[in-house]
Amino acid sequence: MTTSIRGAVLTEIGATRPYRDSAPLEIRVLDLADPRTDEILVRIEAAGICHSDLSVVDGNRVRPIPMLLGHEAAGIVEQVGARAAQDGFSVGDRVVMAFLPRCGECDGCRTGGVMPCVPGTAANGAGELMSGGSRLRFAGDGTGVFHHLGVSGFATHAVVDRRSAVVVGADVPPEVAAVLGCAVLTGGGAVVNAGAAKDGDDIAIVGLGGVGMAALLTAASLGYGRVIGIDGVRSKLDRARELGADEVYTPEEAADAGIRVPLVVEAAGHPRAFETAFAL
Ligand SMILES: [Zn+2]
Ligand SMILES: [Zn+2]
Incomplete structure (x- = not known):
């Protein structure tokens, strides 16, 4: 059996800009195969x-095409494979997707989260699910379509591996649950895991986009030391205040004030932001 779905499929890499005109993503009708024993069928609510x-x-990141994109999504479980049911998934659960599945048994997984999962990374690189192959085909000509990081969330439905999904409470709104899957775990994970923040630590976040704000929210929720937001855009500093920052500065203000902290998260990915972060 298959489910007829619609999804945003990338059919060309490196199309001419602006993408508004070249439209490298097409909304297509696809056939989605039923979940195998390790998998669940999810109706996507938000991505x-x-x-x-x-x-x-x-x-910039070469992937096989055609690929149904989207790796930050949440939805409701509609079908559950036998092994996935043993893992605790039930029809009606709200789940958030994880873009790097973990087998829990390989050399990478044995590092306690430091190194990525070996078979999970291989499946992601191949555009397949953990159990191998794709569940996606174009309706009509039947051409196979690759999965994006085991999620392919820009669609009405997705089949994902049980190791690519986490059940969240029904009270978590889907648009909030969706960003837990990438932005929040990237920014929040930097504070909790890479930074190993502990009580008393002042924490500075440089670059207050989605990832930076997630780091800031996580730091504020920990309640350890001062939480300091740094960005060149004044409106972002105001927003950081609303979200719990104790102090906010532009990079120049931070330098003038001589701010020094034990834990700095650089969340802009820009050389100038890195220089700002390194100086703190
Ligand atoms: Zn693994
Ligand atoms: Zn992402």
């Missing part, structure tokens, strides 16, 4: 657009 999606569109 976020991430810079990593753009990196596939512009060829």
Whole structure:
């Protein structure tokens, strides 16, 4: 059996800009195969657009095409494979997707989260699910379509591996649950895992986009030391205040004030932001 779905499929890498005109993503009708034993069928409720999606569109991260994009999504479980049911998934659960599945048994997984999962990374690189192959085909000509990081969330439905989904409470709104899958775990994970923040630590966040704000929210929720937001855009500093920053500065103000902290998260990915962060 298959489910007829619609999804945004990337059919060309490195199309001419602006993409508004060249439209490298097409909304297509696809046949989605039923979930295998390790998999679940999810009706997508919300999906976020991430810079990593753009990196596939512009060829910065080379992936096989045609690929149904989207790796930050949440939805409701509609079918459950037998092994996935043993893992605790039930029809009606709200799930958030994880873009790097973990087998829990390989050398990478044995590093306690430091290194990525070996078979999970291989499946992502091949555009397949953990159990191998794709569940996606174009309706009509039957051409196979690749999965994006095991999620392919820019669609009405997705089949994902049980190791690519986490159940969240029904009270978590889907648009909030969706961003837990990439932006929040990237920014929040930097504070909790890479930064290993501990009580008393002042934490500075440089670059207050989606990832930076997620780091800031996480730092504020920990309640350890001062939470300091740094960005060149005044409106972002105001927003950071609303979200719990104790102090906010432009990069110049931070330098003038002689701000020094033990933990700095650089969330802009820009050389100037890195220089600002390094100086703190
Ligand atoms: Zn992302
Ligand atoms: Zn693994």
